[in-house]
Amino acid sequence: MTAIQHAPAIRRISTGRRVKDKIVQGLVYLSFAIAVVPLLSVLWLVLSNGFARLNMEFLTHSMRNIGARDAGGGAYHAIIGTLEQVLLSSVISIPVGLLTAIYLVEYGRGGRLSRAISFFVDVMTGIPSVVSGLFILAFWILALGMPFSGFAGALALSILMMPTVVRSAEEMLLLVPNDLREASYALGVPKWRTIVKVVLPTAFTGIVTGIMLAIARVAGETAPLLLTVFFTDSINTDPFDGPQMGLPLYVFDQSRRPTDVAIDRAWAGALTLILIVMLLNLVARLIGWWRSPARR
Amino acid sequence: MSQQIQVSSLDAYYGKHKAIEDISMTIEPQSITAFIGPSGCGKSTFLRTLNRMHEVIPGARVEGKVLLDGEDLYAADVEPVSVRRMIGMVFQRPNPFPTMSIYENVAAGLKLNGRYARSEMDDIVETSLKGSNLWNEVKDRLNKPGAGLSGGQQQRLCIARAIAVKPEVLLMDEPCSALDPISTLAIEDLMSELKNQFTIIIVTHNMQQAARVSDRTAFFNLAGQGQPGRVIEMDDTSRIFTNPSQKATEDYITGRFG
Amino acid sequence: MAAIAVFLIVEAVPALQANQGSFLGTLTWTPNNTEPSFGIAALAFGTLLSSLLALVMAVPVAVGVALFISHYAPRRLAGVLGYVIDLLAAVPSVIYGLWGVIFLVPLVQGPYEFIHEYLGFIPLFGGDSVGGHSIMTASIILAIMILPIIAAISREVFLQVPRMHEEAALALGATRWEVIKTAVLPFGRPGVISASMLGLGRAMGETIAVALIFPATFGISFQILAPEGNSIAANIANGFAEAGPIGRGALIASGLVLFIITLLVNTAARLIVARRKEFSGAAA
Numbered sequence: 141m142t143a144i145q146h147a148p149a150i151r152r153i154s155t156g157r158r159v160k161d162k163i164v165q166g167l168v169y170l171s172f173a174i175a176v177v178p179l180l181s182v183l184w185l186v187l188s189n190g191f192a193r194l195n196m197e198f199l200t201h202s203m204r205n206i207g208a209r210d211a212g213g214g215a216y217h218a219i220i221g222t223l224e225q226v227l228l229s230s231v232i233s234i235p236v237g238l239l240t241a242i243y244l245v246e247y248g249r250g251g252r253l254s255r256a257i258s259f260f261v262d263v264m265t266g267i268p269s270v271v272s273g274l275f276i277l278a279f280w281i282l283a284l285g286m287p288f289s290g291f292a293g294a295l296a297l298s299i300l301m302m303p304t305v306v307r308s309a310e311e312m313l314l315l316v317p318n319d320l321r322e323a324s325y326a327l328g329v330p331k332w333r334t335i336v337k338v339v340l341p342t343a344f345t346g347i348v349t350g351i352m353l354a355i356a357r358v359a360g361e362t363a364p365l366l367l368t369v370f371f372t373d374s375i376n377t378d379p380f381d382g383p384q385m386g387l388p389l390y391v392f393d394q395s396r397r398p399t400d401v402a403i404d405r406a407w408a409g410a411l412t413l414i415l416i417v418m419l420l421n422l423v424a425r426l427i428g429w430w431r432s433p434a435r436r
Numbered sequence: 437m438s439q440q441i442q443v444s445s446l447d448a449y450y451g452k453h454k455a456i457e458d459i460s461m462t463i464e465p466q467s468i469t470a471f472i473g474p475s476g477c478g479k480s481t482f483l484r485t486l487n488r489m490h491e492v493i494p495g496a497r498v499e500g501k502v503l504l505d506g507e508d509l510y511a512a513d514v515e516p517v518s519v520r521r522m523i524g525m526v527f528q529r530p531n532p533f534p535t536m537s538i539y540e541n542v543a544a545g546l547k548l549n550g551r552y553a554r555s556e557m558d559d560i561v562e563t564s565l566k567g568s569n570l571w572n573e574v575k576d577r578l579n580k581p582g583a584g585l586s587g588g589q590q591q592r593l594c595i596a597r598a599i600a601v602k603p604e605v606l607l608m609d610e611p612c613s614a615l616d617p618i619s620t621l622a623i624e625d626l627m628s629e630l631k632n633q634f635t636i637i638i639v640t641h642n643m644q645q646a647a648r649v650s651d652r653t654a655f656f657n658l659a660g661q662g663q664p665g666r667v668i669e670m671d672d673t674s675r676i677f678t679n680p681s682q683k684a685t686e687d688y689i690t691g692r693f694g
Numbered sequence: 695m696a697a698i699a700v701f702l703i704v705e706a707v708p709a710l711q712a713n714q715g716s717f718l719g720t721l722t723w724t725p726n727n728t729e730p731s732f733g734i735a736a737l738a739f740g741t742l743l744s745s746l747l748a749l750v751m752a753v754p755v756a757v758g759v760a761l762f763i764s765h766y767a768p769r770r771l772a773g774v775l776g777y778v779i780d781l782l783a784a785v786p787s788v789i790y791g792l793w794g795v796i797f798l799v800p801l802v803q804g805p806y807e808f809i810h811e812y813l814g815f816i817p818l819f820g821g822d823s824v825g826g827h828s829i830m831t832a833s834i835i836l837a838i839m840i841l842p843i844i845a846a847i848s849r850e851v852f853l854q855v856p857r858m859h860e861e862a863a864l865a866l867g868a869t870r871w872e873v874i875k876t877a878v879l880p881f882g883r884p885g886v887i888s889a890s891m892l893g894l895g896r897a898m899g900e901t902i903a904v905a906l907i908f909p910a911t912f913g914i915s916f917q918i919l920a921p922e923g924n925s926i927a928a929n930i931a932n933g934f935a936e937a938g939p940i941g942r943g944a945l946i947a948s949g950l951v952l953f954i955i956t957l958l959v960n961t962a963a964r965l966i967v968a969r970r971k972e973f974s975g976a977a978a
């Protein structure tokens with residue numbers, strides 16, 4: 141053993157370091173608070189103001205024959221419109237998106253075409269929603285001379301929905317282990333049957349979750365509708381002809397009006413919209429959780 | 437500048453699971469102590485309790501005492517940060533900071549502990565790299581990324597990083613298990629040199645390595661299936677490998693062990 | 695994508711030909727007049743200024759939130775908060791717009807006047823008057839909207855920091871902040887940058903929330919508290935209903951510009967992500 145004797149064994153860290161650590165911790169907590177306050181405020185106002193006006197009348201009546209200062213009216217026409225538009229855009233983009241994803245994962249595998257498709261999907265992901273509306277306006281309504289309609293809105297929503305569906309489905313298909321496919325090939329099952337009978341069922345819940353999230357996202361989009369379904373205060377159940385309404389559009393429209401009764405309707409519409417979107421989100425998460433590996 | 441470590445009746449838990457139980461030992465300064473034992477018997481866990489790295493795992497906790505020159509590392513007013521500053525650690529897999537150059541990697545610990553003049557810093561980096569026998573290989577590319585070195589070089593870089601802050605004790609958890617025989621020899625030689633300055637504790641699965649480098653050896657084993665790990669026997673390395681007092685130790689080192 | 699560009703161009707050309715002013719230089723937007731005249735400059739300026747301001751406000755807070763969830767909050771809470779942030783990212787933008795007009799606009803009037811009074815000598819806060827319908831308010835709303843996205847992606851990359859790098863820093867005797875500084879932030883930086891770029895793209899394309907805020911004036915001014923401001927997207931939303939054929943063409947032309955700008959920003963974001971992949975592959 142050496143004769144050297146040491147200073148006290150465990151030195152404390154310098155005050156500067158300790159203070160810095162605490163300051164950063166404070167800043168991190170603070171930024172969390174800064175982020176949460178406005179978000180809570182949004183949710184609180186939507187809930188409190190929304191429930192004040194959300195009633196059967198709101199859910200079952202349109203805005204037809206409601207004067208600028210009248211307190212009545214509802215969002216029935218807008219809810220119908222949103223449901224039809226979202227349904228139509230799902231009908232368009234889910235098959236196309238799924239097939240694209242299957243092509244990318246099962247057939248393309250890094251080839252030229254699949255890289256090109258992949259690139260387009262990436263670009264489409266970043267398209268601002270208003271531009272997708274403009275595109276349908278330019279293509280469908282102005283160039284082809286079709287009328288403003290719920291269907292035009294659904295087309296615009298599809299442009300936004302498709303890349304999301306492709307990306308999430310692609311991710312899920314990639315998670316399917318290759319052994320599974322090879323086991324099936326080894327039994328002499330042709331490729332398309334392997335995909336239909338083995339790959340898709342394995343990835344099913346994940347794909348459904350992704351689709352639900354995509355639907356939830358487009359259900360809240362306003363800008364594309366604004367340019368493609370136009371406005372109406374009446375019920376129009378035919379999505380293929382004539383202006384329709386959409387719930388997000390309804391909120392936008394009402395919140396631009398100067399009267400308190402309109403603002404009240406806007407809050408109620410916002411609440412309905414949030415409930416729909418959150419419901420879709422929750423269902424998606426539940427599906428994801430229900431089949432998650434952790435639970436198996 | 438190395439100090440004695442005294443451990444008394446130490447238990448460590450992961451949540452409810454007790455991983456090691458009732459460990460007591462004394463580790464002399466300026467010596468190399470080897471921990472051997474079957475996989476999962478708590479060698480890494482115990483090693484990590486010695487510099488309070490165990491508690492960074494969520495839910496993990498420690499009961500018992502670890503004295504460094506008489507001072508309890510787990511006393512209420514002791515900061516884990518300063519404990520780790522005095523008891524350095526080298527991990528199983530080399531883990532240089534990927535975004536930093538070789539130089540910055542060695543200097544990383546110094547930068548935390550106050551300001552150094554550039555020349556002073558240069559000196560310490562050079563000494564540490566020389567100390568870890570890496571200087572000649574990297575002196576011309578100190579500003580290249582540390583992740584660009586070979587596995588063995590990366591591990592010696594990590595040793596240089598650990599000794600740059602001049603700790604009292606150096607803990608090494610299977611430092612050679614990811615390395616080829618030549619790099620392993622280089623690190624073993626290095627340990628024998630470093631022993632003059634530091635107290636070294638090494639976990640290894642390699643019996644020859646334990647026999648070659650260490651002065652004392654502790655044999656860990658599970659008390660039984662699902663039971664916590666314990667120290668079965670600790671003695672001079674020569675004795676453990678020639679004439680162990682426990683049957684289990686003998687079985688393990690002669691390879692007659694499941 | 696090419697089709698989008700082609701149709702937008704086809705529909706925009708007649709309007710551009712009828713334009714009496716210069717599309718790049720003119721500071722008015724009167725495409726429905728008998729002598730149509732419109733220019734993109736003021737709108738593009740408003741889009742960029744409000745989005746950049748939003749980014750400046752959102753990124754530090756988002757990084758803080760991401761760090762809070764990944765490194766400060768207790769485990770259980772962190773999992774829940776992660777979900778909450780994801781859910782908040784799904785709140786439709788029109789709802790933020792509604793909240794903005796009804797709640798935020800009146801709320802900020804007082805603080806704006808205060809800043810104007812005492813800091814008005816700084817051009818940024820100057821102007822003849824201040825009001826809630828201003829670039830600043832729009833930026834605040836945009837910041838709130840893009841915050842969850844940036845925070846969610848940043849949290850993801852912070853959680854991906856290999857445990858062994860954090861342990862290396864800890865074993866050197868680093869405090870929590872020093873661990874973050876030496877191991878987490880350098881590793882996560884490319885991810886945070888690309889998340890910010892994606893946030894920027896979102897902010898620039900955001901339509902409805904800002905359409906409700908901007909008073910639809912035309913001009914280029916850095917007085918962010920003054921009741922002025924407009925953006926490409928807001929102008930499309932506000933001007934579409936009254937637009938005639940030339941007006942629609944003009945709006946489509948402006949949309950094309952917006953498309954190109956966001957395309958550039960998103961491409962930049964993707965390049966950064968791609969570089970990061972290579973880089974982490976080399977480090978592994």
Ligand SMILES: Nc1ncnc2c1ncn2[C@@H]1O[C@H](COP(=O)(O)OP(=O)(O)OP(=O)(O)O)[C@@H](O)[C@H]1O
Nearest residue numbers: 450453455473474475476477478479480481482493
């Ligand atoms: N992070 C952790 N969380 C929960 N339990 C753990 C954790 N790390 C280790 N354990 C458990 O603690 C016990 C001891 O593990 P430890 O890693 O200390 O063993 P070891 O002797 O180092 O094994 P090896 O020789 O394989 O490295 C094992 O039962 C292990 O399952």
Ligand SMILES: [Mg+2]
Nearest residue numbers: 479480481609
């Ligand atoms: Mg181990």
